[in-house]
Amino acid sequence: MATQAEQILKEKEIQGIVFSLYGKVFVSFLVLIVTFFVAQTLYEVLMISLVNLGLMFVMAIMIRLIKKNKAVFYIGLFCISIDLIIITLLPFVWYNSVGGESVPRTYLIKTYTHYIIAGTLILNAFTIQPIYPLLYSLGVVLSQAWILLYAKADPRFLSTESFKEALLGSAAHVNNYIMNMGVIGILGFFLAYLTFRIRKTVLVAASNEVKSSQLSRYFSPNVINEIxxxxxxxxxxxxxxxxxxxxxxxxxxxxxxxxxxxxxxxxxxxxxxxxxxxxxxxxxxxxxxxxxxxxxxxxxxxxxxxxxxxxxxxxxxxxxxxxxxxxxxxxxxxxxxxxxxxxxxxxxxxxxxxxxxxxxxxxxxxxxxxxxxxxxxxxxxxxxxxxxxxxxxxxxxxxxxxxxxxxxxxxxxxxxxxxxxxxxxxxxx
Incomplete structure (x- = not known):
């Protein structure tokens, strides 16, 4: 049976997950709006719209379930899975929107999804559950490594050591791509540790809150406030x-x-x-x-x-x-x-x-x-x-x-x- 402090910690965790979910809904809404201005094809508009609307619908269901205190940990893991699926599929959606296999797969690692990945990783840290940012960062590293290997399997794949050429040309800076994944992995471990420390702090604060409520059995509110x-x-x-x-x-x-x-x-x-x-x-x-x-x-x-x-x-x-x-x-x-x-x-x-x-x-x-x-x-x-x-x-x-x-x-x-x-x-x- 969970202690009062653990119950309070769980409530804080639920609040963090809800905040994270609302953050993801907001990000999805922004991506949806931006897509209408920057999309190059109708296919891209339709696919990005479907993905984001579907994501917002799923997030809304998750928010409703988690507010009822049902399967909190598993909902968190499910949300991580959704994040990983989205971040893996997104480059392919953009790739297909510009021609698919008629275009070298180099394009897959030039979609600059790292900013979305970093933002989602930070949102997962708000759950004060260390396993979420840790699993997400590891999942991202694996999925992006697979995308790199898939892209390099194309004989038309072009690599360069020039940042200028990678930015303006058709080649990709593989080392920079790998370094970015390494940064995401390190950031994930750092946020997991930070979340762990925050979780311990919240647990101590929750324990003190319980002790303060217990003091009311022995002392008047005036004395408790003074203490x-x-x-x-x-x-x-x-x-x-x-x-x-x-x-x-x-x-x-x-x-x-x-x-x-x-x-x-x-x-x-x-x-x-x-x-x-x-x-x-x-x-x-x-x-x-x-x-x-x-x-x-x-x-x-x-x-x-x-x-x-x-x-x-x-x-x-x-x-x-x-x-x-x-x-x-x-x-x-x-x-x-x-x-x-x-x-x-x-x-x-x-x-x-x-x-x-x-x-x-x-x-x-x-x-x-x-x-x-x-x-x-x-x-x-x-x-x-x-x-x-x-x-x-x-x-x-x-x-x-x-x-x-x-x-x-x-x-x-x-x-x-x-x-x-x-x-x-x-x-x-």
Whole structure:
């Protein structure tokens, strides 16, 4: 079974083959147009037109098939075969158009198809499949060598070492013809190697793309973007002080629930629950710091703060409660108990960065504001409220009227481990 990276590479290969096919269709169209201006006989016009129209028709079918991801490799080989047939037949079409056997076969190697060959070879390299330019170049060398031997078998064959005579006269410069074939062969090997290197680069890029998508299972999009664009210093232990909104969220009565469900069902339940919550959190630019059993530590303003962090935190909390309400309706229909969550949010200074050693780092937040947010969430059990915030967070919201909720002060409390009291507000729809 192909890996995700290999599937991505295959998609890139398909794109390359399609580009190559479109390129060949374009070249065929140009040849068709030019033929009407330079053709010397009606036979040449008809034959070149039939060949190019047939080629464009075949290419169109190939494009349609390959876009359906069917027999990609074999379609590529078939296209190479078509290219070789065309490049082999083309000199004979031109030869017959000027008289056929009544003309010395020297004409066959004076048709200057090398430019068409080189262009087609380059188009085959766009497939990022090394075997295509390699096979094509080898096929071209063999077919052109056969044409040379066939031409030289004619007693009327004329050879010259003069480029001028070969260009203007009836003789052919055989050594130059052979050298051109040698160049095509070398170019084919070079493009095959280059394509091989590009293919490896694309595979590495595809692997990184897969890894980046896998990171989204562990980190929020904000952190992934920071990792993607970060310099080396980002991955060193340490951090910086920032003012952010910190949210703690827990499931009420989870301990008793997990005992009733058992390990396997508990993990399945948490997976579904977390997926529900992550949608609401990421939608409001939250960053998941970590899962703590059924609980979550979430920040708003990391890795980059904004004036909307406090507001986004409250909106995320409201969205999370709405998700739970909707989920409970579904749970009740399948005879499962509804759940409730507690949310606590505080705004304050924290240290944001990598904690640990260079070989094992965790991007997280630490500081007094984290402890306060945790205490506020726990207080929900005492005051029987599901959504609590600190006055510090409330004061950070610039347009509180735009939040669809009611805020009620519950007074100031001495939180565990804190000397100063903290004013707490409840948030209700």
């Amino acid at each position: 993607d664009t970060a310099e080396e210093s980002f991955f060193q232990p340490g951090g910086k002080e920032m003012n952010v909104a910190v949210m703690f969220c827990d499931i009420a009565g989870f301990t008793q629930m997990s005992e009733q469900l058992g390990p396997e069902k508990t993990m399945s339940f948490l997976s579904e629950y977390h997926s529900q919550m992550m949608g609401a959190i990421f939608e409001h630019r939250g960053t998941l710091d970590k899962f703590i059993g059924d609980g979550m530590l979430v920040t708003f303003g990391t890795p980059k703060p904004s004036p909307e962090d406090a507001k986004n935190a409250i909106l995320a909390g409201l969205a999370m409660q709405k998700k739970v309400t909707d989920w409970n309706e579904k749970r009740i229909t399948i005879n499962e108990k509804p759940i409730s969550i507690r949310i606590g949010i505080h705004h304050g200074a924290v240290i944001v960065g990598n904690v640990g050693i260079s070989t094992r780092l965790e991007y997280t937040v630490i500081g007094d504001a984290v402890n306060v947010a945790s205490r506020i969430e726990s207080m929900g059990k005492e005051v029987k409220k599901s959504f609590l915030i600190s006055k510090d967070l409330f004061d950070e919201v610039k347009d509180i009227s735009s939040i669809p909720a009611k805020f009620k002060s519950l007074g100031s409390f001495a939180l565990r481990g804190k000397a100063k009291t903290t004013e707490i507000l409840s948030v209700e729809i």
